[in-house]
Amino acid sequence: MRQRGLTLIELLLALVVSTIVIMAAGNAYVTGVGYGAKMNAGRDAAARQTIFETRLSELFSHAYIDVDAANTATYFLSGDAVMGSPAAGSNSSTDEGSLVFTVLGRRLPSTLVSSTDEDFETINEKFGPRAGVTEIQIGTTPVGTDPSGQPGLYLREQTPSDSDASQGGEESKLSADIETISFEYFDGTDWQTTWDTNSMGTRRLPSSVRVTYKFRDETEEHIAVFSVPASDVTPDNPVVQEAAT
Template identity: 35%
Template sequence: MECRVGHHSNRKRHGTHRNGSSLCGARRQRHRSPRPGFHPSDVHGSSGGDALRRRGFSLIEVMVVLALSAVLTLTIARAFVHATEMERAFAISRESEAQAREFEESIRTLIESASLSRSAATLESFFMAGAVSLGGDGITSDSLTFTAVKRPMDAVIGSGLDFETINERFGPPGGIEEVSLSLTPVGNPGERSGLFLRTQMPADSEPSQGGYERLLLEGVQSLRFEFFDGASWVGAWDTTTQTTPRLPAAVKMYYTTSDQPEVERVITVRVPASDATIDNPVTIGGGA
């Protein structure tokens, strides 16, 4: 907008200038006056309120996100700890089961090797469990002692050494071996407890002593045996009281361990050298 004044005297020019300035100022003021119902402070007030509100919503959202993140992190941590504990438990269980399978396989191998001499009853060849002569009651048995055929190891056979050298270095390479399974060791076990295996070769007339003894499985708390005579299961066996010594057709071994005392495990082993059958059972307490 242009504001003009005439060329008059200095006084008039100055007055006109003042008047003209006032007029131009009024025009500019009218031109720049805000719209009705609007005040400049409204701009700043409205913008500040919106900014504060937007800032408030952002803080709430951040707090919610942080809370959810904390819950999620805690959940993941607990899941990880639980998974780690489960994996550790599974590993211990697998190790325990593997040890149990190895132990039971050892028992099967031992009992399957049971053998008797074809001659009359003799203490150099026997199968005794719960025998009165060994302190048992003749009814139940918590130990088992028998003779077994031990075959020479392939490594010994293939060593190229003569019999005298093999016997001197490794002991008798094969023959009749005395085997005993019991919770009561013959020697001093120290603080160890469990199922002990005692072996002696060649077998002698002392089925309750001699030989080498080792802890076969630690933590065995109870042990009992049953024997199948061809007709039923019985709790004891003693070939020294039989007219014709005969082996049971099968053996059951029941045992519990300290880590699972409420669980009684059972191993059933067939005795290959036995001739006892349903048609030809063994007469308990006497001969064939």
């Protein structure tokens, strides 16, 4: 019985099938690599957003104000209200995306415990007393000079706070990736674009702060709402607009 060999057509068919299988495997590999890269990029973007919003949440959760108008060292001021704060100088820096408020009860920076390069006097000068009210400023315009020359979102901290809400303390970059940011404040009835406790008859904190921001390498804006636990503002007890006496 004669052994049968492969015909030319069978060889060509086998070659075509092998080519299709190889190409499919290559496409699957490329697709898998591309999907993995997109997953990593998406995970990094989500982590960046989470870290940033966690920082903001921590700050707003400790917002504090003395209802006594005579205490000018506690406040919650936005935008141009910073310029009108007591003792604010002509060289003060602010912008529409700027917010200054006082906080109480924050955890101490870990550098206070782990630092071995600075003595007590230096740490005390840098971070202030280990208790008391801290003045916080958030904005895209630095109060001082940024040595890096790169834009971003800046955080200024001063402990203890004082009546000049426009300067003082230590300034650092909260995020180098933020391009724009704006704040809105819920007064129990509606969202307001400004807040000025210095001009209120009864000094009160907003019940929530809505933050709209955009990262420099993204096209879409992010919106996050942060509650202010120390606020007594509710829909049943809204802020009544009245001038300070």
